[in-house]
Amino acid sequence: MDYFIRYFSELPDMWPLFLAGFIATLQLLVISGLIAFVIGLVVAAFRVSPLGVLRTSGAVYTEIVRNVPLTLIFVFTAVILPTLGLTLIEFKEGKWFVYAIIALSLYTSPFVAEAVRSGFNGVPIGQAEAARSIGLKFGQTLSLVVMPQALRMTIPPLINVFIALTKNTSVAGGFAVAELFSKSGALIERWGNFPIPILLTTAVLYLVITVPLGQIAGYVERKVAVVR
Amino acid sequence: MTNLVLFDAPGPKAKRLSLILNILALVAVAAGIAWIIYTLAAPRVYPGANPGEEIVQPGYFDPSRWHIFFGEGSGELWGAIGQGVWATLSAAGVAAILALLIGMVFALLSNAPSRWVRIPTTVVLEFFRGMPVLLMMFFLLIVIFPGAPFWAVVGGLALYNGAIIGEILRAGLKALPRGQREAGLTIGLTSLSTRILIEFPQAFKQMTPIIVAQLVVLLKDTSLGYIVSYPELVRKTMNHLATYYGTDYRMSFFLVTLVIYLAINMLVSTFARYLSKRMTK
Numbered sequence: 001m002d003y004f005i006r007y008f009s010e011l012p013d014m015w016p017l018f019l020a021g022f023i024a025t026l027q028l029l030v031i032s033g034l035i036a037f038v039i040g041l042v043v044a045a046f047r048v049s050p051l052g053v054l055r056t057s058g059a060v061y062t063e064i065v066r067n068v069p070l071t072l073i074f075v076f077t078a079v080i081l082p083t084l085g086l087t088l089i090e091f092k093e094g095k096w097f098v099y100a101i102i103a104l105s106l107y108t109s110p111f112v113a114e115a116v117r118s119g120f121n122g123v124p125i126g127q128a129e130a131a132r133s134i135g136l137k138f139g140q141t142l143s144l145v146v147m148p149q150a151l152r153m154t155i156p157p158l159i160n161v162f163i164a165l166t167k168n169t170s171v172a173g174g175f176a177v178a179e180l181f182s183k184s185g186a187l188i189e190r191w192g193n194f195p196i197p198i199l200l201t202t203a204v205l206y207l208v209i210t211v212p213l214g215q216i217a218g219y220v221e222r223k224v225a226v227v228r
Numbered sequence: 229m230t231n232l233v234l235f236d237a238p239g240p241k242a243k244r245l246s247l248i249l250n251i252l253a254l255v256a257v258a259a260g261i262a263w264i265i266y267t268l269a270a271p272r273v274y275p276g277a278n279p280g281e282e283i284v285q286p287g288y289f290d291p292s293r294w295h296i297f298f299g300e301g302s303g304e305l306w307g308a309i310g311q312g313v314w315a316t317l318s319a320a321g322v323a324a325i326l327a328l329l330i331g332m333v334f335a336l337l338s339n340a341p342s343r344w345v346r347i348p349t350t351v352v353l354e355f356f357r358g359m360p361v362l363l364m365m366f367f368l369l370i371v372i373f374p375g376a377p378f379w380a381v382v383g384g385l386a387l388y389n390g391a392i393i394g395e396i397l398r399a400g401l402k403a404l405p406r407g408q409r410e411a412g413l414t415i416g417l418t419s420l421s422t423r424i425l426i427e428f429p430q431a432f433k434q435m436t437p438i439i440v441a442q443l444v445v446l447l448k449d450t451s452l453g454y455i456v457s458y459p460e461l462v463r464k465t466m467n468h469l470a471t472y473y474g475t476d477y478r479m480s481f482f483l484v485t486l487v488i489y490l491a492i493n494m495l496v497s498t499f500a501r502y503l504s505k506r507m508t509k
Contacts, residue, residue, distance in 0.1 A: 050246060053253040067493035069451035072485060075466050080482050083475075084267075163358075170360035174455030181363055188370065199367045203359040210358040 007197040014187055014198070021183030022205050028097075028169040028179055029209070032104035033162055039105060040112025047117055062110040070107050070171050077103040078175045100172035104165065111161045119154030120146070152224035159217035166209050180205055268479075288479045296473055297480070305469070312464030313488060319381050319460060320447040326386035327393055327446060328439075334394025335431075336423060339401055356391035361449055364388055365456045377458035381450060389446045396438050400431030437504030444496050448489075461485060 046058030065073075077099040082088075088095035123146050131145040173182030184202040188195045238246065272285040286292050296305055337349040356364075365384035373379040404427055412422030432439075453460040459468065465481045473481075 051250050051253050053250050053257060057253075057257050063494070064490065067448075067490050067497065068486065069448040069462070069489060071451035071454045071462050072466075072482075072489060075454075075462060076482065079466065080479060083272075083478065167358075167360040167362075170362045171452065171455065174362070181360065181366070184363070185366070195370050196367075199363065199370070203355070203363060206360060206363065207355065207358040211354060214354075214358070 004197065007194050010191060010194070011201075014191065017183050017187055018180075018201065018205065021178065021180035021202075024097075024177065024179040024183075025166070025169050025181075025206075026209070028100060028104060028172055028177070029162070029166050032101045032108065032169075033165055035101065035105035036108035036112050036161075036165070037158075039109035040116060043109060043113035044116040044120075047113065048120060058113070062113055065106060065110045066114075068107075070103070070168055071174075073107050074100070074103045074171055074175050077106075096172075096176040100169075100175060100177045103175075104168060104172070107168065108161060108165050111164070112158065115157035115161050116154050118157060119150045122153045123149045152220075155224070156217045156221040159213055159220070163210050163213050163217075166206065166213070170206075285476070293477060293480050296477060297484070305473075308464060308469055309461075309484070309488075312459065312461035313492075315378075315453075315458070315464065316447075316450050316460040317492075319378060319385070319450045319453065319458070320443075323382045323385035323389070323450070324443050324446055326382065327389035327443075330386055330390025331393025331397055331439075332428070334390060335397035335401060335428075336420075338394065338398050339423070341419065353391045353394060356387055357395065361385060361388045362452050362455060365452060369456050377453065377456050380456055381453040381458045381460070384452075385446050385449055388449075389442060392442055393439055396435050396442065397428075397431055400435040401427055403434065404430055433507065436507050437500065440496075440500040440503055444493060444500060447496060448493065451489075461488065 043058050043061060046054040047062070049055060049058075078096065081099065081102075088098055091098055127145055127149065128141055131141040136144065169179055170181035173179050173185070176182075178186075180202055184198055187198045191198065269287040269289045271287050274283045274285070275281070276283050296302060334349065334353060337345055338353065340346050340349070361384050364387055365380045368383045369377060369380035373383065401423075408426055408430065409422055412426040413419070417425065450460050451462045454463045454467070457463070462485060465485045466478070470478045470481050
Protein backbone atom coordinates (compact mmCIF):
# COMPACT_ATOMS: atom_id res chain seq x y z
CA MET A 1 0.00 0.00 0.00
CA ASP A 2 2.80 2.28 1.05
CA TYR A 3 4.45 1.51 -2.27
CA PHE A 4 1.50 2.81 -4.26
CA ILE A 5 1.23 5.93 -2.12
CA ARG A 6 4.87 6.65 -2.92
CA TYR A 7 4.13 6.01 -6.60
CA PHE A 8 1.27 8.49 -6.59
CA SER A 9 3.45 11.09 -4.92
CA GLU A 10 5.95 10.66 -7.78
CA LEU A 11 3.24 10.65 -10.44
CA PRO A 12 3.08 14.45 -10.93
CA ASP A 13 6.75 14.37 -12.02
CA MET A 14 6.07 11.52 -14.43
CA TRP A 15 2.87 12.94 -15.79
CA PRO A 16 4.39 15.22 -18.50
CA LEU A 17 6.11 12.18 -20.05
CA PHE A 18 2.93 10.09 -19.92
CA LEU A 19 0.97 12.94 -21.45
CA ALA A 20 3.51 13.51 -24.25
CA GLY A 21 3.37 9.80 -25.09
CA PHE A 22 -0.41 9.74 -24.95
CA ILE A 23 -0.66 12.72 -27.31
CA ALA A 24 1.82 11.16 -29.75
CA THR A 25 -0.23 7.95 -29.70
CA LEU A 26 -3.40 9.94 -30.42
CA GLN A 27 -1.64 11.72 -33.29
CA LEU A 28 -0.51 8.41 -34.78
CA LEU A 29 -4.03 7.05 -34.39
CA VAL A 30 -5.84 10.00 -35.99
CA ILE A 31 -3.43 10.70 -38.86
CA SER A 32 -2.83 7.12 -39.93
CA GLY A 33 -6.50 6.32 -39.30
CA LEU A 34 -7.57 9.02 -41.76
CA ILE A 35 -5.03 7.98 -44.40
CA ALA A 36 -5.92 4.29 -43.99
CA PHE A 37 -9.59 5.20 -44.30
CA VAL A 38 -9.03 6.97 -47.63
CA ILE A 39 -6.83 4.18 -49.05
CA GLY A 40 -9.29 1.60 -47.74
CA LEU A 41 -12.22 3.31 -49.46
CA VAL A 42 -10.32 3.34 -52.76
CA VAL A 43 -9.42 -0.35 -52.41
CA ALA A 44 -13.02 -1.20 -51.49
CA ALA A 45 -14.21 0.72 -54.56
CA PHE A 46 -11.70 -1.27 -56.64
CA ARG A 47 -13.03 -4.52 -55.24
CA VAL A 48 -16.66 -3.82 -56.20
CA SER A 49 -15.84 -2.04 -59.47
CA PRO A 50 -17.23 -3.38 -62.74
CA LEU A 51 -13.66 -3.54 -64.12
CA GLY A 52 -12.19 -6.99 -63.61
CA VAL A 53 -8.61 -5.73 -63.57
CA LEU A 54 -9.32 -3.34 -60.70
CA ARG A 55 -11.21 -6.05 -58.78
CA THR A 56 -8.25 -8.40 -59.05
CA SER A 57 -5.68 -5.75 -58.11
CA GLY A 58 -7.75 -4.79 -55.07
CA ALA A 59 -8.01 -8.43 -53.99
CA VAL A 60 -4.28 -9.07 -54.48
CA TYR A 61 -3.37 -5.92 -52.53
CA THR A 62 -5.67 -6.91 -49.66
CA GLU A 63 -4.40 -10.47 -49.57
CA ILE A 64 -0.72 -9.50 -49.58
CA VAL A 65 -0.81 -6.64 -47.08
CA ARG A 66 -3.08 -8.51 -44.67
CA ASN A 67 -0.68 -11.45 -44.55
CA VAL A 68 2.44 -9.44 -43.73
CA PRO A 69 3.11 -8.85 -40.03
CA LEU A 70 3.04 -5.23 -38.91
CA THR A 71 6.62 -5.44 -37.64
CA LEU A 72 7.86 -6.38 -41.10
CA ILE A 73 5.98 -3.42 -42.60
CA PHE A 74 7.68 -1.19 -40.04
CA VAL A 75 11.04 -2.68 -41.05
CA PHE A 76 10.09 -1.90 -44.65
CA THR A 77 9.31 1.77 -44.00
CA ALA A 78 12.04 2.47 -41.43
CA VAL A 79 14.91 0.44 -42.93
CA ILE A 80 14.15 -0.38 -46.59
CA LEU A 81 12.50 2.86 -47.73
CA PRO A 82 15.54 4.98 -46.70
CA THR A 83 17.87 2.74 -48.72
CA LEU A 84 15.49 3.18 -51.66
CA GLY A 85 15.96 6.95 -51.41
CA LEU A 86 13.13 8.10 -49.13
CA THR A 87 15.46 9.47 -46.45
CA LEU A 88 13.20 12.31 -45.22
CA ILE A 89 16.23 14.22 -43.91
CA GLU A 90 14.19 17.42 -43.93
CA PHE A 91 11.99 15.99 -41.14
CA LYS A 92 15.01 15.48 -38.84
CA GLU A 93 13.86 13.40 -35.81
CA GLY A 94 10.27 13.62 -37.04
CA LYS A 95 11.15 11.21 -39.85
CA TRP A 96 10.48 8.23 -37.57
CA PHE A 97 7.01 9.57 -37.00
CA VAL A 98 6.46 9.80 -40.77
CA TYR A 99 7.74 6.25 -41.32
CA ALA A 100 5.37 5.06 -38.58
CA ILE A 101 2.43 6.86 -40.21
CA ILE A 102 3.22 5.21 -43.56
CA ALA A 103 3.52 1.76 -41.99
CA LEU A 104 0.34 2.04 -39.90
CA SER A 105 -1.73 3.46 -42.79
CA LEU A 106 -0.48 0.76 -45.14
CA TYR A 107 -1.19 -2.03 -42.68
CA THR A 108 -4.64 -0.78 -41.67
CA SER A 109 -5.95 0.03 -45.17
CA PRO A 110 -6.94 -3.53 -46.24
CA PHE A 111 -8.84 -4.00 -42.97
CA VAL A 112 -10.78 -0.78 -43.67
CA ALA A 113 -11.48 -2.01 -47.20
CA GLU A 114 -12.79 -5.34 -45.90
CA ALA A 115 -15.02 -3.62 -43.32
CA VAL A 116 -16.52 -1.32 -45.97
CA ARG A 117 -16.93 -4.12 -48.49
CA SER A 118 -18.64 -6.42 -46.00
CA GLY A 119 -21.08 -3.60 -45.24
CA PHE A 120 -22.01 -3.31 -48.90
CA ASN A 121 -22.23 -7.04 -49.41
CA GLY A 122 -24.41 -7.24 -46.32
CA VAL A 123 -27.24 -5.36 -48.01
CA PRO A 124 -29.50 -8.09 -49.41
CA ILE A 125 -29.85 -8.05 -53.14
CA GLY A 126 -33.64 -7.81 -52.80
CA GLN A 127 -33.25 -4.22 -51.54
CA ALA A 128 -31.66 -3.10 -54.80
CA GLU A 129 -34.10 -5.21 -56.81
CA ALA A 130 -37.05 -3.63 -55.04
CA ALA A 131 -35.65 -0.13 -55.60
CA ARG A 132 -35.11 -0.84 -59.28
CA SER A 133 -38.55 -2.33 -59.75
CA ILE A 134 -40.32 0.73 -58.37
CA GLY A 135 -38.46 2.67 -61.06
CA LEU A 136 -35.54 4.29 -59.17
CA LYS A 137 -32.50 5.11 -61.29
CA PHE A 138 -28.98 3.83 -60.55
CA GLY A 139 -28.01 6.92 -58.54
CA GLN A 140 -31.25 6.90 -56.58
CA THR A 141 -30.97 3.20 -55.83
CA LEU A 142 -27.47 3.69 -54.51
CA SER A 143 -27.97 6.90 -52.53
CA LEU A 144 -31.47 6.32 -51.18
CA VAL A 145 -31.62 2.57 -50.62
CA VAL A 146 -28.26 0.78 -50.64
CA MET A 147 -25.90 3.38 -49.14
CA PRO A 148 -27.91 4.27 -46.02
CA GLN A 149 -28.09 0.59 -45.07
CA ALA A 150 -24.51 -0.22 -46.02
CA LEU A 151 -23.03 2.72 -44.10
CA ARG A 152 -24.66 1.91 -40.79
CA MET A 153 -23.56 -1.70 -41.10
CA THR A 154 -20.04 -0.50 -41.83
CA ILE A 155 -19.61 1.68 -38.76
CA PRO A 156 -19.20 -1.00 -36.03
CA PRO A 157 -16.56 -3.05 -37.92
CA LEU A 158 -14.78 0.20 -38.86
CA ILE A 159 -14.61 1.22 -35.20
CA ASN A 160 -13.15 -2.20 -34.42
CA VAL A 161 -10.48 -1.58 -37.08
CA PHE A 162 -9.59 1.70 -35.37
CA ILE A 163 -9.44 -0.01 -31.97
CA ALA A 164 -6.92 -2.45 -33.45
CA LEU A 165 -5.04 0.51 -34.93
CA THR A 166 -4.85 2.14 -31.47
CA LYS A 167 -3.18 -0.96 -30.09
CA ASN A 168 -0.93 -1.27 -33.15
CA THR A 169 0.46 2.25 -32.68
CA SER A 170 2.52 0.73 -29.84
CA VAL A 171 4.72 -1.01 -32.44
CA ALA A 172 5.92 2.45 -33.51
CA GLY A 173 7.53 2.65 -30.06
CA GLY A 174 9.89 -0.12 -31.16
CA PHE A 175 10.93 1.99 -34.14
CA ALA A 176 12.14 5.17 -32.45
CA VAL A 177 8.80 7.00 -32.16
CA ALA A 178 8.32 8.55 -28.71
CA GLU A 179 4.72 7.38 -28.20
CA LEU A 180 3.07 5.95 -25.12
CA PHE A 181 4.68 2.49 -25.22
CA SER A 182 8.26 3.73 -25.61
CA LYS A 183 7.62 6.46 -23.03
CA SER A 184 6.68 3.77 -20.52
CA GLY A 185 10.09 2.17 -21.15
CA ALA A 186 11.81 5.52 -20.65
CA LEU A 187 9.85 6.12 -17.44
CA ILE A 188 10.86 2.71 -16.07
CA GLU A 189 14.48 3.54 -16.80
CA ARG A 190 14.26 6.72 -14.73
CA TRP A 191 11.96 5.48 -11.96
CA GLY A 192 13.33 1.97 -11.63
CA ASN A 193 11.36 1.25 -8.43
CA PHE A 194 7.99 1.37 -10.08
CA PRO A 195 7.92 -0.83 -13.20
CA ILE A 196 4.54 -2.39 -12.34
CA PRO A 197 2.57 0.78 -11.57
CA ILE A 198 4.11 2.57 -14.57
CA LEU A 199 3.06 -0.22 -16.94
CA LEU A 200 -0.41 -0.36 -15.35
CA THR A 201 -0.79 3.40 -15.83
CA THR A 202 0.27 2.98 -19.47
CA ALA A 203 -2.29 0.20 -19.93
CA VAL A 204 -5.00 2.41 -18.45
CA LEU A 205 -4.09 5.21 -20.87
CA TYR A 206 -4.56 2.79 -23.78
CA LEU A 207 -7.85 1.61 -22.29
CA VAL A 208 -8.99 5.23 -22.08
CA ILE A 209 -8.98 5.18 -25.89
CA THR A 210 -10.03 1.61 -26.69
CA VAL A 211 -12.80 0.96 -24.17
CA PRO A 212 -14.95 4.00 -25.08
CA LEU A 213 -14.45 3.20 -28.78
CA GLY A 214 -15.68 -0.33 -28.09
CA GLN A 215 -18.68 1.01 -26.18
CA ILE A 216 -19.52 3.32 -29.10
CA ALA A 217 -19.25 0.41 -31.55
CA GLY A 218 -21.61 -1.68 -29.43
CA TYR A 219 -24.02 1.22 -29.01
CA VAL A 220 -24.08 2.02 -32.73
CA GLU A 221 -24.53 -1.65 -33.53
CA ARG A 222 -27.63 -1.85 -31.33
CA LYS A 223 -28.94 1.57 -32.27
CA VAL A 224 -28.73 1.44 -36.04
CA ALA A 225 -29.22 -2.30 -36.50
CA VAL A 226 -31.32 -2.60 -39.62
CA VAL A 227 -34.58 -4.31 -38.78
CA ARG A 228 -35.92 -6.06 -41.81
CA MET B 229 -24.01 -9.81 -58.71
CA THR B 230 -25.05 -6.48 -57.24
CA ASN B 231 -23.85 -4.75 -60.37
CA LEU B 232 -26.33 -6.68 -62.50
CA VAL B 233 -29.12 -5.40 -60.30
CA LEU B 234 -27.95 -1.81 -60.14
CA PHE B 235 -27.45 -1.39 -63.89
CA ASP B 236 -29.43 -2.43 -66.90
CA ALA B 237 -27.73 -5.26 -68.77
CA PRO B 238 -24.90 -3.66 -70.77
CA GLY B 239 -25.51 -3.20 -74.48
CA PRO B 240 -22.81 -3.38 -77.21
CA LYS B 241 -21.65 0.22 -76.54
CA ALA B 242 -21.31 -0.26 -72.79
CA LYS B 243 -19.55 -3.58 -73.35
CA ARG B 244 -17.00 -1.96 -75.63
CA LEU B 245 -16.43 0.88 -73.17
CA SER B 246 -15.91 -1.58 -70.34
CA LEU B 247 -13.44 -3.57 -72.45
CA ILE B 248 -11.44 -0.42 -73.27
CA LEU B 249 -11.39 0.68 -69.64
CA ASN B 250 -10.34 -2.79 -68.58
CA ILE B 251 -7.40 -2.72 -70.97
CA LEU B 252 -6.43 0.79 -69.81
CA ALA B 253 -6.53 -0.30 -66.18
CA LEU B 254 -4.48 -3.39 -66.99
CA VAL B 255 -1.86 -1.25 -68.73
CA ALA B 256 -1.73 1.13 -65.75
CA VAL B 257 -1.32 -1.69 -63.24
CA ALA B 258 1.31 -3.45 -65.39
CA ALA B 259 3.19 -0.16 -65.82
CA GLY B 260 3.21 0.35 -62.06
CA ILE B 261 4.60 -3.13 -61.41
CA ALA B 262 7.16 -2.72 -64.20
CA TRP B 263 8.27 0.61 -62.72
CA ILE B 264 8.80 -0.98 -59.30
CA ILE B 265 10.83 -3.86 -60.77
CA TYR B 266 12.82 -1.46 -62.97
CA THR B 267 13.60 0.81 -60.02
CA LEU B 268 14.75 -2.10 -57.89
CA ALA B 269 16.87 -3.54 -60.70
CA ALA B 270 18.54 -0.23 -61.61
CA PRO B 271 22.03 0.43 -60.17
CA ARG B 272 21.89 2.39 -56.91
CA VAL B 273 23.59 5.79 -57.02
CA TYR B 274 24.46 7.49 -53.72
CA PRO B 275 26.10 10.87 -53.16
CA GLY B 276 29.75 10.39 -52.13
CA ALA B 277 31.73 12.00 -49.35
CA ASN B 278 32.99 14.85 -51.57
CA PRO B 279 30.65 17.09 -53.57
CA GLY B 280 30.17 15.87 -57.13
CA GLU B 281 31.34 12.39 -56.19
CA GLU B 282 29.00 9.46 -56.68
CA ILE B 283 28.98 5.93 -55.36
CA VAL B 284 27.38 3.40 -57.67
CA GLN B 285 26.23 0.06 -56.33
CA PRO B 286 24.60 -2.83 -58.20
CA GLY B 287 20.78 -3.05 -58.43
CA TYR B 288 18.83 -5.27 -56.07
CA PHE B 289 18.48 -8.18 -58.49
CA ASP B 290 22.21 -8.28 -59.21
CA PRO B 291 23.81 -11.69 -58.45
CA SER B 292 26.25 -9.99 -56.07
CA ARG B 293 23.28 -9.28 -53.78
CA TRP B 294 22.04 -12.86 -53.82
CA HIS B 295 25.08 -15.13 -53.99
CA ILE B 296 25.06 -15.74 -50.23
CA PHE B 297 21.81 -17.66 -50.64
CA PHE B 298 23.35 -20.16 -53.06
CA GLY B 299 26.44 -22.30 -53.29
CA GLU B 300 29.14 -22.55 -50.69
CA GLY B 301 28.26 -21.52 -47.14
CA SER B 302 24.61 -21.01 -47.99
CA GLY B 303 23.69 -24.03 -45.86
CA GLU B 304 24.67 -22.12 -42.75
CA LEU B 305 22.59 -19.12 -43.83
CA TRP B 306 19.51 -21.21 -44.51
CA GLY B 307 20.06 -22.96 -41.21
CA ALA B 308 19.91 -19.59 -39.44
CA ILE B 309 16.76 -18.64 -41.36
CA GLY B 310 15.32 -22.03 -40.42
CA GLN B 311 16.03 -21.26 -36.77
CA GLY B 312 14.10 -18.02 -37.18
CA VAL B 313 11.15 -19.82 -38.77
CA TRP B 314 11.23 -22.43 -36.01
CA ALA B 315 11.36 -19.72 -33.32
CA THR B 316 8.31 -18.07 -34.88
CA LEU B 317 6.34 -21.29 -35.33
CA SER B 318 7.18 -22.74 -31.91
CA ALA B 319 6.20 -19.52 -30.12
CA ALA B 320 2.98 -19.42 -32.15
CA GLY B 321 2.23 -23.10 -31.46
CA VAL B 322 2.74 -22.93 -27.69
CA ALA B 323 0.87 -19.62 -27.49
CA ALA B 324 -2.04 -21.03 -29.54
CA ILE B 325 -2.49 -24.04 -27.23
CA LEU B 326 -2.31 -21.86 -24.11
CA ALA B 327 -4.67 -19.29 -25.66
CA LEU B 328 -7.26 -22.01 -26.35
CA LEU B 329 -7.03 -23.26 -22.76
CA ILE B 330 -7.19 -19.73 -21.30
CA GLY B 331 -10.07 -18.95 -23.66
CA MET B 332 -12.05 -21.93 -22.37
CA VAL B 333 -11.44 -20.91 -18.75
CA PHE B 334 -12.51 -17.34 -19.50
CA ALA B 335 -15.64 -18.57 -21.29
CA LEU B 336 -16.54 -20.78 -18.32
CA LEU B 337 -15.98 -17.99 -15.81
CA SER B 338 -17.85 -15.35 -17.79
CA ASN B 339 -20.86 -17.69 -17.98
CA ALA B 340 -20.64 -18.67 -14.32
CA PRO B 341 -23.91 -18.70 -12.36
CA SER B 342 -22.59 -16.31 -9.68
CA ARG B 343 -22.22 -12.66 -10.56
CA TRP B 344 -19.28 -12.44 -8.14
CA VAL B 345 -17.37 -14.48 -10.70
CA ARG B 346 -18.98 -13.12 -13.84
CA ILE B 347 -18.43 -9.40 -13.34
CA PRO B 348 -14.71 -9.54 -12.37
CA THR B 349 -14.14 -11.86 -15.36
CA THR B 350 -15.76 -9.36 -17.70
CA VAL B 351 -13.54 -6.61 -16.33
CA VAL B 352 -10.39 -8.72 -16.73
CA LEU B 353 -11.41 -9.70 -20.29
CA GLU B 354 -12.00 -6.06 -21.18
CA PHE B 355 -8.62 -5.13 -19.68
CA PHE B 356 -6.68 -7.75 -21.64
CA ARG B 357 -8.48 -7.04 -24.91
CA GLY B 358 -8.13 -3.28 -24.70
CA MET B 359 -4.37 -2.92 -24.35
CA PRO B 360 -1.61 -3.62 -26.87
CA VAL B 361 -0.14 -7.16 -26.88
CA LEU B 362 3.24 -5.53 -27.05
CA LEU B 363 2.70 -3.81 -23.71
CA MET B 364 1.73 -7.14 -22.18
CA MET B 365 4.89 -8.79 -23.57
CA PHE B 366 6.98 -5.93 -22.20
CA PHE B 367 5.32 -6.28 -18.79
CA LEU B 368 6.01 -10.02 -18.72
CA LEU B 369 9.60 -9.48 -19.86
CA ILE B 370 10.33 -6.94 -17.13
CA VAL B 371 8.29 -8.24 -14.21
CA ILE B 372 7.75 -11.98 -14.59
CA PHE B 373 10.19 -13.53 -17.07
CA PRO B 374 13.29 -11.34 -17.05
CA GLY B 375 15.81 -12.73 -19.53
CA ALA B 376 13.29 -15.13 -21.09
CA PRO B 377 11.83 -13.33 -24.09
CA PHE B 378 10.32 -16.57 -25.43
CA TRP B 379 7.98 -16.81 -22.45
CA ALA B 380 7.25 -13.09 -22.56
CA VAL B 381 6.14 -13.43 -26.20
CA VAL B 382 4.20 -16.66 -25.57
CA GLY B 383 2.62 -15.32 -22.39
CA GLY B 384 1.54 -12.03 -23.96
CA LEU B 385 0.06 -13.74 -27.00
CA ALA B 386 -1.65 -16.42 -24.88
CA LEU B 387 -3.31 -13.92 -22.50
CA TYR B 388 -4.40 -11.50 -25.22
CA ASN B 389 -5.70 -14.12 -27.63
CA GLY B 390 -7.09 -16.16 -24.73
CA ALA B 391 -9.25 -13.17 -23.81
CA ILE B 392 -10.43 -12.83 -27.41
CA ILE B 393 -11.13 -16.57 -27.80
CA GLY B 394 -12.94 -16.49 -24.44
CA GLU B 395 -15.20 -13.76 -25.81
CA ILE B 396 -15.78 -15.77 -29.02
CA LEU B 397 -16.67 -18.91 -27.06
CA ARG B 398 -18.94 -16.95 -24.75
CA ALA B 399 -20.87 -15.72 -27.78
CA GLY B 400 -20.93 -19.31 -29.06
CA LEU B 401 -22.37 -20.61 -25.79
CA LYS B 402 -24.97 -17.86 -25.77
CA ALA B 403 -26.09 -18.74 -29.27
CA LEU B 404 -26.90 -22.35 -28.36
CA PRO B 405 -30.58 -23.27 -27.90
CA ARG B 406 -31.57 -23.33 -24.23
CA GLY B 407 -32.86 -26.87 -24.58
CA GLN B 408 -29.29 -28.19 -24.74
CA ARG B 409 -28.52 -27.00 -21.24
CA GLU B 410 -31.90 -27.98 -19.88
CA ALA B 411 -31.53 -31.47 -21.33
CA GLY B 412 -28.13 -31.86 -19.71
CA LEU B 413 -29.42 -30.79 -16.30
CA THR B 414 -32.50 -33.01 -16.68
CA ILE B 415 -30.46 -36.17 -17.13
CA GLY B 416 -28.70 -35.37 -13.85
CA LEU B 417 -25.43 -33.77 -14.97
CA THR B 418 -24.11 -30.97 -12.81
CA SER B 419 -24.04 -27.45 -14.17
CA LEU B 420 -20.31 -27.68 -14.87
CA SER B 421 -20.46 -31.07 -16.60
CA THR B 422 -23.32 -29.81 -18.77
CA ARG B 423 -21.16 -26.91 -19.86
CA ILE B 424 -18.11 -29.04 -20.57
CA LEU B 425 -19.70 -32.17 -22.00
CA ILE B 426 -22.68 -30.77 -23.86
CA GLU B 427 -22.40 -27.05 -24.53
CA PHE B 428 -18.67 -26.57 -25.11
CA PRO B 429 -18.23 -29.07 -27.94
CA GLN B 430 -21.10 -27.46 -29.85
CA ALA B 431 -19.95 -23.89 -29.23
CA PHE B 432 -16.44 -24.85 -30.30
CA LYS B 433 -17.63 -26.38 -33.52
CA GLN B 434 -19.81 -23.35 -34.31
CA MET B 435 -16.98 -20.92 -33.72
CA THR B 436 -14.08 -22.87 -35.26
CA PRO B 437 -13.70 -20.62 -38.34
CA ILE B 438 -13.50 -17.45 -36.20
CA ILE B 439 -11.10 -19.10 -33.76
CA VAL B 440 -8.79 -20.26 -36.56
CA ALA B 441 -8.83 -16.75 -38.06
CA GLN B 442 -7.77 -15.44 -34.65
CA LEU B 443 -4.93 -17.97 -34.56
CA VAL B 444 -3.67 -16.57 -37.88
CA VAL B 445 -3.55 -13.16 -36.19
CA LEU B 446 -1.63 -14.76 -33.32
CA LEU B 447 0.91 -16.20 -35.76
CA LYS B 448 1.46 -12.77 -37.31
CA ASP B 449 1.79 -11.15 -33.91
CA THR B 450 4.75 -13.36 -32.98
CA SER B 451 6.74 -10.84 -35.03
CA LEU B 452 6.28 -8.41 -32.12
CA GLY B 453 9.01 -10.53 -30.54
CA TYR B 454 11.32 -8.39 -32.69
CA ILE B 455 10.78 -5.51 -30.27
CA VAL B 456 11.14 -7.49 -27.02
CA SER B 457 14.39 -9.06 -28.32
CA TYR B 458 13.04 -12.54 -29.06
CA PRO B 459 14.99 -13.85 -32.11
CA GLU B 460 11.98 -14.78 -34.27
CA LEU B 461 12.10 -14.66 -38.06
CA VAL B 462 12.13 -10.88 -38.58
CA ARG B 463 14.75 -10.26 -35.90
CA LYS B 464 16.84 -13.17 -37.16
CA THR B 465 16.93 -11.98 -40.79
CA MET B 466 16.67 -8.21 -40.55
CA ASN B 467 18.81 -7.83 -37.46
CA HIS B 468 21.21 -10.72 -36.89
CA LEU B 469 21.84 -11.87 -40.46
CA ALA B 470 21.70 -8.44 -42.10
CA THR B 471 24.29 -7.23 -39.59
CA TYR B 472 26.48 -10.28 -40.06
CA TYR B 473 26.46 -10.27 -43.87
CA GLY B 474 26.41 -6.47 -44.24
CA THR B 475 23.94 -3.87 -45.43
CA ASP B 476 24.39 -4.81 -49.10
CA TYR B 477 22.17 -7.81 -48.50
CA ARG B 478 19.48 -6.05 -46.47
CA MET B 479 17.00 -5.83 -49.35
CA SER B 480 17.56 -9.48 -50.23
CA PHE B 481 16.91 -10.51 -46.63
CA PHE B 482 13.78 -8.38 -46.56
CA LEU B 483 12.40 -9.99 -49.72
CA VAL B 484 13.18 -13.50 -48.45
CA THR B 485 11.47 -12.77 -45.11
CA LEU B 486 8.46 -11.31 -46.92
CA VAL B 487 8.06 -14.40 -49.10
CA ILE B 488 8.41 -16.79 -46.15
CA TYR B 489 5.75 -14.92 -44.16
CA LEU B 490 3.38 -14.71 -47.11
CA ALA B 491 3.80 -18.43 -47.76
CA ILE B 492 3.15 -19.45 -44.13
CA ASN B 493 0.22 -17.10 -43.58
CA MET B 494 -1.49 -17.81 -46.87
CA LEU B 495 -1.18 -21.54 -46.19
CA VAL B 496 -2.80 -21.13 -42.78
CA SER B 497 -5.45 -18.72 -44.13
CA THR B 498 -6.35 -21.12 -46.92
CA PHE B 499 -6.68 -23.88 -44.35
CA ALA B 500 -8.90 -21.59 -42.25
CA ARG B 501 -11.14 -20.91 -45.24
CA TYR B 502 -11.34 -24.61 -46.09
CA LEU B 503 -12.26 -25.36 -42.50
CA SER B 504 -14.97 -22.69 -42.37
CA LYS B 505 -16.45 -24.03 -45.62
CA ARG B 506 -16.54 -27.54 -44.22
CA MET B 507 -18.04 -26.34 -40.96
CA THR B 508 -20.82 -24.30 -42.52
CA LYS B 509 -21.89 -27.13 -44.85
